[in-house]
Amino acid sequence: MADLSVIQSATHAPQFDDAAQQREAATFGMWVFLATEVLFFGGMFLAYTVYRLAYPAAFAEASRHTLIAVGGTNTAILLISSATMAFAVRAAKERQRATLAWLLLATGALGALFLGIKGFEYAHEVSEHLLPGRNFHFQGPHPDHAQMFFYIYFLMTGVHAFHLTIGVILIAWFALRAWKTDAFAKNDTAVELLGLYWHFVDIVWVFLFPLIYLVNRH
Amino acid sequence: MIAETCVLPIKVEPAENYLNAEHSIRSWLLTTDHKRIGLLYMVSITLFFFVGGAAAALMRIELLTPRADLVTSATYNKLFTLHGVVMVWFFLIPSIPTVLGNFLVPMMIGARDVAFPRLNLASWYLFMGGGALTLWSIVAGGVDTGWTFYTPYSSTYANGHVIAMATGIFIAGFGSIATGLNFIVTIHKMRAPGLTWFRLPLFIWAIYTTSLILVLATPVLAITLALMALERIFGVGIFNPAMGGDPLLFQHLFWFYSHPAVYIMILPGMGVVSEVIPCFARKSMFGYRYVAYATVAIGVFGFLVWGHHMFVSSQSIYAGMIFSTLSFLVSIPSAIKVFNWTSTLYKGSITFQTPMLYAFGFIGLFTVGGMTGLILAALAVDVHLHDTYFVIAHFHYIMVGGAVMGYLGGLHFWWPKISGRMYCEWLAKLSAATIFLGFNLTFFPQFILGYLGMPRRYPVYAPEFQVLNVLSTAGASILAVGYLLPLAYLLWSLRYGKPAGRNPWQATGLEWTTQSPPLRDNFETPPVVTREPYQYDAQAAELEAANHG
Numbered sequence: 103m104a105d106l107s108v109i110q111s112a113t114h115a116p117q118f119d120d121a122a123q124q125r126e127a128a129t130f131g132m133w134v135f136l137a138t139e140v141l142f143f144g145g146m147f148l149a150y151t152v153y154r155l156a157y158p159a160a161f162a163e164a165s166r167h168t169l170i171a172v173g174g175t176n177t178a179i180l181l182i183s184s185a186t187m188a189f190a191v192r193a194a195k196e197r198q199r200a201t202l203a204w205l206l207l208a209t210g211a212l213g214a215l216f217l218g219i220k221g222f223e224y225a226h227e228v229s230e231h232l233l234p235g236r237n238f239h240f241q242g243p244h245p246d247h248a249q250m251f252f253y254i255y256f257l258m259t260g261v262h263a264f265h266l267t268i269g270v271i272l273i274a275w276f277a278l279r280a281w282k283t284d285a286f287a288k289n290d291t292a293v294e295l296l297g298l299y300w301h302f303v304d305i306v307w308v309f310l311f312p313l314i315y316l317v318n319r320h
Numbered sequence: 321m322i323a324e325t326c327v328l329p330i331k332v333e334p335a336e337n338y339l340n341a342e343h344s345i346r347s348w349l350l351t352t353d354h355k356r357i358g359l360l361y362m363v364s365i366t367l368f369f370f371v372g373g374a375a376a377a378l379m380r381i382e383l384l385t386p387r388a389d390l391v392t393s394a395t396y397n398k399l400f401t402l403h404g405v406v407m408v409w410f411f412l413i414p415s416i417p418t419v420l421g422n423f424l425v426p427m428m429i430g431a432r433d434v435a436f437p438r439l440n441l442a443s444w445y446l447f448m449g450g451g452a453l454t455l456w457s458i459v460a461g462g463v464d465t466g467w468t469f470y471t472p473y474s475s476t477y478a479n480g481h482v483i484a485m486a487t488g489i490f491i492a493g494f495g496s497i498a499t500g501l502n503f504i505v506t507i508h509k510m511r512a513p514g515l516t517w518f519r520l521p522l523f524i525w526a527i528y529t530t531s532l533i534l535v536l537a538t539p540v541l542a543i544t545l546a547l548m549a550l551e552r553i554f555g556v557g558i559f560n561p562a563m564g565g566d567p568l569l570f571q572h573l574f575w576f577y578s579h580p581a582v583y584i585m586i587l588p589g590m591g592v593v594s595e596v597i598p599c600f601a602r603k604s605m606f607g608y609r610y611v612a613y614a615t616v617a618i619g620v621f622g623f624l625v626w627g628h629h630m631f632v633s634s635q636s637i638y639a640g641m642i643f644s645t646l647s648f649l650v651s652i653p654s655a656i657k658v659f660n661w662t663s664t665l666y667k668g669s670i671t672f673q674t675p676m677l678y679a680f681g682f683i684g685l686f687t688v689g690g691m692t693g694l695i696l697a698a699l700a701v702d703v704h705l706h707d708t709y710f711v712i713a714h715f716h717y718i719m720v721g722g723a724v725m726g727y728l729g730g731l732h733f734w735w736p737k738i739s740g741r742m743y744c745e746w747l748a749k750l751s752a753a754t755i756f757l758g759f760n761l762t763f764f765p766q767f768i769l770g771y772l773g774m775p776r777r778y779p780v781y782a783p784e785f786q787v788l789n790v791l792s793t794a795g796a797s798i799l800a801v802g803y804l805l806p807l808a809y810l811l812w813s814l815r816y817g818k819p820a821g822r823n824p825w826q827a828t829g830l831e832w833t834t835q836s837p838p839l840r841d842n843f844e845t846p847p848v849v850t851r852e853p854y855q856y857d858a859q860a861a862e863l864e865a866a867n868h869g
Contacts, residue, residue: 116841117433118510127435127509134501138539145543145573149558152569234556246557246564253556257547 125291132295136302139265143306146258150313153250160247162318164240167232167248168255172223173315176216177307183212184304191297194290199280202293206277209300213270220263227252255314262310265303272296334740334819337837352437353840358422359738360444365411365419366807368451372406373803375399380762380796383789388779396779397464398480404467409489410451412719413581415727416588417534418447418499421527423738425503427831427838428521430512430847435505443495443502450492457484466777468578471559471570475551483552486545493538493545500534503527512830514849518609521829521853525612526591529619533580533587537623541577544570571633575626583622585719586686587615589726590657593679596733597661599827600676601668604854607660614653614660621650631702640699647697654690658683669860673825674748678729681756685721689714692767707777710770713763721759728755728806735810736824740837741817747809755802761795828855 118124154161190205231239234253242248276296279285286293334340338355341347348356379399382390391399422440426433434440457463463480465473474482507528511520547558548570557563559570598605605611627635627643661683670676692714696702705711732752736742765788770776774785781789823832834843851858 115437117431117435117437119846123509127505130508131436131501131505134504134535138497138501138535141536142539142543145540145547148573149547149569152566153558153564156566157564235554244564249556250558250564253554253558257550 121289125289128291128295132298136298139302143258143261146254146261147309147313150254150258153247153254154313154317157244157247157250160242160244161251163242163244164248164251165315165317166319167230167240168315169223169226170315170319172219173311176219176223177311179212179216179219180304180307183209183216184301186212187297187300191290191294194280194286194293197287197290199284199287202286203277203281206273206280206293210270210273210277213266213273213300217263217266217270220259224256258310259314262303262306265306269296269300269303273300334837335835336839337740337835338840339740339837341840350441352433352441354422354426354434354437354440355738355838355842357440357444358419361414361418361422361447364444364448364451365414368406368410369803371455372403372411373800375403375406377796377800379403380793382779383781384793386781386783386786386789391779393779394464394479397466397777398458398462400777401463401466402458405454405463405485405489407719408467408581408585409492410447410454412585412723413496414447414499415585415723416592416730417503417527417530417584418443420523420592420727420730420734421499421503421530421588424523424734424831425506425527426510427737427834427842428524428829429507429510429515430830430843430849431506431510432841432843434502435510436502439498440502443498446495446498447492450488450490450495452488453491454485454488457481457488460484468574469545469548469570470574471548471551471567474548475559478552483549486549490542490545493542496534497538500531500538503531504535507531512847512849518612519849519852520612521591522594522605522608522611522615523588523591525615526587526594529615530584530587533584533619533622537577537580537584540573541581544573544577547573568630568633568635571630572626575629576623579626579629580619580622582715582718583618585723586726587618589682589686589723589730590615592726592730592733593661593682594657595827595829596675596679596729597664598854598856599733599825600673600679601665601670602856602860603664603668604852604857605660606663606666607656608852608854610656611660614656617653618650621646621653625650628697628702631699632706637699644697644699648694651690651694654686658687658690672749674743674745674752675729675733675825677749677752677756678725678732681752681759682722682725682729685717685725685756685759689717689721692717704773705770707775708770709766709774709776712776713766713770716763716766720763725755728752731806731810733825734831735813736820737831737836737838739810739814739817740820741813742820742824743813743817744809747805751802751805751809754798754805758795758798758800758802762792762799763795765789765791765795826859828853828859 114121114124118127186205186209190202190209193202193205227233231237232252233256234249238245238249238252240248273296276286276293280293338353348360351357351360378391379396382388382396382399388396422434425431457480460481463478463482463485465478465480465482469482469486474486507520507524550556551558551560551565557565559565559567561567594605594611625643625647627639628647631640631644661679692710696705696711696714732743732748769785769788769792772785774781820836822835824836825832830843830847830849831838833847
């Protein structure tokens, strides 16, 4: 991940010629990092695609066992959090410290809410014996193939939730700094890069939602 | 004269530089200086090289006789896994990028450091953490899957510490990603004024392309190993056909990383050769732009040929035909490079210093390795040669004959800059010749063995193969001597070597314009670039004019 702490000092780090070069380097570094993330998730999306093409009926049946209302609510929550994040980046640019702190707090809270709801959803699925492994039970013609769906489901949403957790922690830390210090007064690059990361995590969910919840619901 | 400088200790007080600026252990372990981090990597990968080499030595000794009389089959499986894992992930992939790349990238582009110095140090800690876990998994009992971790060897039927070793590689992989990210950003954003893309040294082009592969391919390896480990932990069957999974998916994902990884290993070596050849031929690089384009082309093609590892895996024959064709295409940019290096030599004033010997070795051995790659890329022939010693010989010509020769050549070329000292030239030439001879004696017989049908990864073989195997083991012994010699005389040079001065080879390139060893911030004054690289013709004309004037 791009070295966030380097870019928060109001002046520039010694390896750079000036603050502009530092800003460009940090931003570019974050984009390269997000490119690696695309490839990281790409392996899992490939696995999903391969098995959905191989077992369309089982994937459709398994998908109907997911909680679409919960998934839909979570999608809305993340989209709203992306909006508050975009406003936060704007506030950082406008040097509005208090607004920045409040917007970051709102974004972090929405992220935490998503994780809480996801937790309830996981608990429900575990109680329904949908967690792959020894306790997996599935009424239907292809329990093995349905198990594959739920394995990929838990894996991808789990890795996504892990990324989201890191995002929430960073946002909380940034909100605290925006509230207590004027760390972002002269340099808003760090907020912008955190925003990039947050939007990326949201976009991953935007792809996950239809692949998991909407396989065969019409 | 040369012999004299090699035995007389010369006492000099070096000027302040990055090596003597601070002396504490802490100043090394917490350094953010790209040059010191390069040296941390140098020490680490040297250690790993000798660990992996010891496993290879044991295998070669075992193969002296057709029977498994030194080690059991199970131990032999663990030895070739250890050798492959350590050599690929903990020596070859980090070798030139993390040692020479860390040292040289900021210096060659006229920067004070990489873009993210602390991330750079973190990369080394990730590398060492992953390496420690991998070494632990070896000591704790080893892994017998082969370095490819093919399922079901690694999932259903694995004996050993597969998860620990995969985790080690996973962690080290993030070190690779961070290094690649750092280099990409540094090369894009921190070049000296006037240093346009087509004024960059070809070594930078090579490291840049390598970094692109590192950041785009390594995450796929990470998720592949994670899937494999989770399959083992939770008993789900993403790669297990009994549960609806597909073991071929593992191979596709694995080679999507591991074929481009071959270019992570060879491209930096090509970069070194592109620096060494013009310097010791005293000529500008022939077709500079085409070599730069060819570097990027190899990187792009490298992502599109992974299926040639799977011709006999039940992959579709049509996919096989496409992968075969694309694999042939890789030879075009590779050949452009070889022809341009040899064209650079044409009518050059060639001198045969050690780095040049390694560069010559690289060109010859890489050509043999590349041409035999074409034989393997041919669908029908591959059915016969797949998983034989022909494959072993082919990729060792690329990875040892190419990548290791490139690393050693680069190490000798920039050693005066790194250490500020000259090594003993005649010993260095002797070791370069020893390595070349030992290498060929080790691996050329393996082409014949493979063609005759000897399969890889077995401690036993048919008695008629013994003569060629004994030759190969004899070659490996010579090779070992060749690898131990530089360890001795390079260390010796640190204390007793002749001071190198700024530019002992009269080379062009920004790194030679500063003192040796360089200052902490590399340059006394920030450099400005006004000309193309490799202006050896212009340099010769200036010297000529100065002599007549």
